[in-house]
Structures are given as structure tokens and as C-alpha cells.
Amino acid sequence: MWRCWSSNQEERAAIQADRNIEKMIRDHRKRLRLERRFYMIGEENSGMTTLFRQIRIIHGEGHSDQDRGGFTKTVFQNLFTAMQALTNAMTTLNIPYANPENQLYSQWIQDVKPQQVSTLEARHADAIRRLWSDAGIRACYSRRREFKLLDSTEYYMDDLDRIAAPGYIPTDQDILRAKTSLRGLEECAFDMGQHCFRIYRYTPVTRRSILHRVIVSVDFLLFVASLSQYDQFESSDDFENLLRMNLNLFKLIINNRLYRSMPVILFLNKKDILAEKIQTSHLQTYFPEFTGKQGDAEAAMDFIRGLFQSIVIAEGRLVCVHFTCALDPGNIHQAFCDIKDNVLAYVVPRVNEGPQCWGGTEQLIKLIKPSTDVRYRDKKIKTRIKK
Ligand SMILES: Nc1nc2c(ncn2[C@@H]2O[C@H](COP(=O)(O)OP(=O)(O)O)[C@@H](O)[C@H]2O)c(=O)[nH]1
Ligand SMILES: [Mg+2]
Numbered sequence: 001m002w003r004c005w006s007s008n009q010e011e012r013a014a015i016q017a018d019r020n021i022e023k024m025i026r027d028h029r030k031r032l033r034l035e036r037r038f039y040m041i042g043e044e045n046s047g048m049t050t051l052f053r054q055i056r057i058i059h060g061e062g063h064s065d066q067d068r069g070g071f072t073k074t075v076f077q078n079l080f081t082a083m084q085a086l087t088n089a090m091t092t093l094n095i096p097y098a099n100p101e102n103q104l105y106s107q108w109i110q111d112v113k114p115q116q117v118s119t120l121e122a123r124h125a126d127a128i129r130r131l132w133s134d135a136g137i138r139a140c141y142s143r144r145r146e147f148k149l150l151d152s153t154e155y156y157m158d159d160l161d162r163i164a165a166p167g168y169i170p171t172d173q174d175i176l177r178a179k180t181s182l183r184g185l186e187e188c189a190f191d192m193g194q195h196c197f198r199i200y201r202y203t204p205v206t207r208r209s210i211l212h213r214v215i216v217s218v219d220f221l222l223f224v225a226s227l228s229q230y231d232q233f234e235s236s237d238d239f240e241n242l243l244r245m246n247l248n249l250f251k252l253i254i255n256n257r258l259y260r261s262m263p264v265i266l267f268l269n270k271k272d273i274l275a276e277k278i279q280t281s282h283l284q285t286y287f288p289e290f291t292g293k294q295g296d297a298e299a300a301m302d303f304i305r306g307l308f309q310s311i312v313i314a315e316g317r318l319v320c321v322h323f324t325c326a327l328d329p330g331n332i333h334q335a336f337c338d339i340k341d342n343v344l345a346y347v348v349p350r351v352n353e354g355p356q357c358w359g360g361t362e363q364l365i366k367l368i369k370p371s372t373d374v375r376y377r378d379k380k381i382k383t384r385i386k387k
Helices: 002-034 048-059 065-092 102-110 122-132 135-142 153-158 160-164 172-177 227-231 242-254 271-277 297-309 329-346 371-378
Strands: 035-042 184-192 195-203 213-215 220-226 233-235 238-241 264-269 319-323 365-367
Touching: 035 048, 035 242, 048 172, 048 184, 048 195, 048 329, 065 102, 065 122, 065 135, 065 153, 065 160, 065 172, 102 122, 122 160, 153 160, 153 172, 184 329, 195 213, 195 329, 220 227, 220 242, 227 242, 227 271, 227 297, 233 242, 238 242, 242 297, 264 297, 264 329, 271 297, 297 319, 319 329
Parallel strands: 035 195, 035 220, 220 264, 264 319
Antiparallel strands: 184 195, 213 365, 233 238
């Protein structure tokens, strides 16, 4: 009698467990149907990490006090990296200090290893302050397109007193501006109406291997390029224009057999920097095909958009372009709302797509044959410009 009751109970428990599993599978399928996956890719410095952080601020839990504390060191390191780049450029561009005493402060800054910095000593803050107010350094800063300098240099330097104050905690804007060099796989997910947007990004260890590992099993390519790089070059002895490098990578990725039929979303980022620099740096100097007026930011952005669009050769391929500023939450939120409203309709829902949807993130990274990299290297366009 007892045995019979017990086996009935086990049977009921097994049936319940079965039902629970079926419900989990149904829920998971439903979620997958509403989930849209994006593979974010672009050249270094396009603003991809900043976009991830911005999304976290807009849609996620933001940054905890602990997270903010972790960025303090990065902001200090960015200050040293920026001032070292400026003082080095003073030498290479042969610009004298307005106040010759600042040569000594420049040496103090040069002696520091930025990656080992964890605090900002008062004497270093003072040296950076003196250097930043030197007219020679400002002349050097105005020639920043000729050397590598962090985009957030002016922002951090102008806020040096706040940053150097005891107990400094980075603000959201400080965090968005901080340049880090994290590598590997990043993933973020957020709700957009009834949809869940999931974005993957893979940062390889070296730029050369950017196409060795790519994310598969996604619905969209989200390519990010910087609008402000049209007048910049990889290094002073190399004539590789950074915007052309972005165009080359774009061409390779959208023509990759894995993504050939996939809708493309293009974020042309750093529109604020373009608007500022276009006043003094004429686009036509670097892209002679540009016929717009000097200082016309709209014309410059339209022209750059045209360069990317002309690459999308496949018939009927959907390319959706957004001009963005990753530092502006309203602008980024609007871009994702537009994607939700205008782009999702073009994608066939991935109902019953099969087991590939069930894999963990490891299954999303696919190893591509190294030959892709060789093609990438060989396809570099060398552009010589008159300096
Ligand atoms: N002014 C401005 N700076 C930006 C924008 N997007 C990114 N940045 C800055 O550009 C630098 C490089 O951005 P990051 O996200 O690290 O580039 P990644 O290499 O693509 O991850 C950082 O200092 C960012 O704060 C933008 O739209 N406007
Ligand atoms: Mg990054």
C-alpha cells in the first residue's frame, strides 16, 4: 500500500518536472523570437566601448560606486597618457614651450609609466596644470590630427581641479570619456518595447586579427565608424588614412559570406568632433572628390555616408545609417528606437530556428581562416597627401 502511494507520488513529481521543462522551453523559444542579436564591429577608437557604457547608463543598472571607483585609476592614467603624447609631440613637431621652465615639468610627466599610475600626486597634477596652460602646448594641441592623442584630452584637462581633488569619484561623463584597452568578448542586453536587443562585440588582441574571430548567429551587423578620422593617419610615417581603413574593414565584413544577406546598421559616430574640426580642417584636402563647402558639417557627413553606402553593392541590401554621438544618451536612445521602429520589420522572425540558438556565447565565436587577414592587409589603400 505504502509502496503504491509512494510510486504515484514519484510519477506525479516526474510529470510536474516534465511540464516545468516544457514550459521553460516554450518560454525560451518565445524569448528567442523576440530577441534581436547584433554583432558590433569597427576599427579601434570608433567609440564601441563608449556605446556599451552608454547603453548601460540608459538601459541598465548604471555604474555602482564600486564601478566608479574602478574608473578613477583609468582617468588618472588617461591624463598622463594625454600629456605624454602632447609633450612628445612638442619635440617631434619642434614646438618650443612658451615658458621654458615647463620643460622640467614635461620631464616629470615623461618619467611616469601611465599603466602603473593609481593615484594622482599633487606635484603631478600641478605639472599637468602648468603644461596645459602653456601656449606652446596649446599650439601643439591645435595640431593634434598629426599625432595620436586621446579624444577626451581637453575634457579631462579642463576638469583637472575636480579630478585632482581628494576623494574624486568619476561621473558618468568621466566614465564615458575614459579610454581603456579591454580585449575579448563583451555582451549586453536591454529591452526595447517587446523586444530584447542583445549586442555582442569581440575585441581581438591585435588589430591584425580583427577578422580572425567573428560573431555568428546574429540578426544584424552593427558597424561603428568614426566620422572624425577623415584627416588622421595611422602614424606619421604611414600614409594610411584612418577613414579609408574604416571603409576597407566595412567592405570586408559586409562581403564576408557569413553576413552577405544580413541587414547592416551603420553608426557614423563622433559627429560632435566632426562638427568642431570641420571648421578648420577641410575634408577636400583628404578626399578630393568632396565638393561641399569648407566648414559645412552636414555636407561632410552626407559625403562620408555616401562613401560607406557605395560599398554596399548587394541588391536590395538593407543599410540603415545613424549619425551618432556616443556621449549623448538622448541621441543613442533615439538611434535604437529608430532601429526598433524601422528595421526590425525587415527581419524574418527566427521562429523554430533550431539548436544553434541554444548555444552559450562560446558557440557564437567562429574561427575564420587566417587568409582573411592577409586579404585585409593587402587591401589597404595607400593615400598620399600633400602636407
Ligand atoms: N567627443 C566624442 N568622443 C567620443 C565619442 N565616442 C567615443 N568617444 C571617445 O573616443 C575615445 C575612444 O572610444 P572607445 O569607445 O574607447 O573606442 P573603441 O576603441 O571603439 O572601443 C574615448 O575617449 C571616448 O570617450 C563621441 O561620439 N564623441
Ligand atoms: Mg574599446
